[in-house]
Amino acid sequence: MATPDFVLELRKHVGHARLWMPGITAVILRPHNLPEDQTLPTELPEGPLDPTQWDVLVVRRSDNGKWTPVTGIVDPGEEPAVAGIREALEETGINVIPQRLLSTQVVGPVIYANGDDTIYLDLAFSMLVAESSRNTDPWPADGENTECAFVRADQLPPMNERFTEIVRQALENQPAARFHSH
Template sequence: MPIPPYVAHLRTMVGHDLLWLPGCTAVVLRERGDGCSGPEVLLVRRSDNGEWTPVGGIVDPGEDPHVAAVREVLEETCVVAEVERLVWVSAEAEVRYPNGDRAQYLDHTFRCRWVSGEPRPGEDEATEVGWFGMDDLPPMQQRFLDRIARALEGPAGVRLGR
């Protein structure tokens, strides 16, 4: 995964110390086209660890989190999506990267709808991209399953915290 230039610049000043960074997760949904009921969710297989996840990324300085979510979907999957609503805000656990960098993310999870485009890996952040029915999700971390479940709930308020 490429490091955003501003994070690389911060690293020149703080080394491997903990960085607090805004992040976003886009749970992109579309109605199934195969006659089955229920939506499909857009997932990516990450190139850094091989895990399946919803689309996610770091919010750039001055960028609104919902704008970052749409940008990340387009960059990583070549799909155009539109944010429907914010569904969850949470402070994630600290991450330690193989190079020793430490980061912690304030994640903004958005329910998004597919607008156009057929998924394919965009940049080098994903090796595979695809639509999955809720009954056919690949193995993934519980926190991502929870975000998908939250996005599927009715228009309740935003969930705060883990």
């Protein structure tokens, strides 16, 4: 679903006026070429991740054709990490395990083609592919994306600076979140 029902209901009252929305970015990782006799990890190892040894799940957005990690809006009352789990499954058919908060950042204003004005408080997470999705190929499950793929972390498609930085932070694998101050 491209726009959550609660946002559509809000837009009936405020029109295109600016909305402050909670959002998530999920950097979904899995080991690159893990042997079949080994299970997927349920926790990230300590220290930096070698980009030649990890895959990142990326999606190509249907609205602008750009590659990104999985993103989405947090539903009212929903925990942000749970929103990441939900968005990954809705958008790609992949089950994930949240690992850590990577960063918080204000994104926007974003003005959509229909005139809607939004500013997001984005919470970025690193997540691992769950064993239950080990043999699942990602697919554009809900129409928000035209393509989904696991790509080795050192061979990512072009992404904007914000998403490139968030993926870099996920690979740095530091335990503390980054807080942006402009």
